[in-house]
Amino acid sequence: MATATAAPETVKPATPLTLTDKAVEKVREIMATQDPLPSGLRIGVVGGGCSGFQYSMSFENQAGMMDKVLSFDNLKVYVDATSMMYLSGCVVDYVETLEAAGFKFENPSVKSTCGCGSSFSV
Structure with missing residues (x-):
């Protein structure tokens, strides 16, 4: 008697980092x-915070040798290879609310965040 086996699940690769129009x-x-x-x-992504990692954002004048350069409406975004993982x-x-305004990261790789939301773990 033949047994049915489930077809392997197709895994769609994750897309690189995305910035919304409002963020750009x-x-x-x-x-x-x-x-x-x-x-x-x-x-x-840098080490630190109570959960292990924190996001960092800064302005640059040029990409580093190992950077991935992304473009959002002609805005260049530089990400080093380790952070890209x-x-x-x-x-x-x-986002802007009555309490605060700032950049918000929605990251599917995050397993937990700290109480204040400024650091995360994967």
Whole structure:
């Protein structure tokens, strides 16, 4: 008697980091106040915080040798290879509420966050 086996599940690879239109607009607004004008935005993951990792954002004048360069409406975003492993599939948005405003990271790789929400673990 033949037994039925389930077909292997197709796993769709995670998309690289994504910035929403609102996040791109806010980054451009902040960049316009910088002197000299930076060439792009660096997004990364660094060790620290009570859960192990934190997101970092800064302006850069050029990409590093090992950086992946992403483009969102002609905004260059630089991500180092190590950070890209943690940011794959992540969506960065800019949110404004009555309590606060800032960039929000929606990362499918995150398993837990700290109480204040500024660090995470995978």
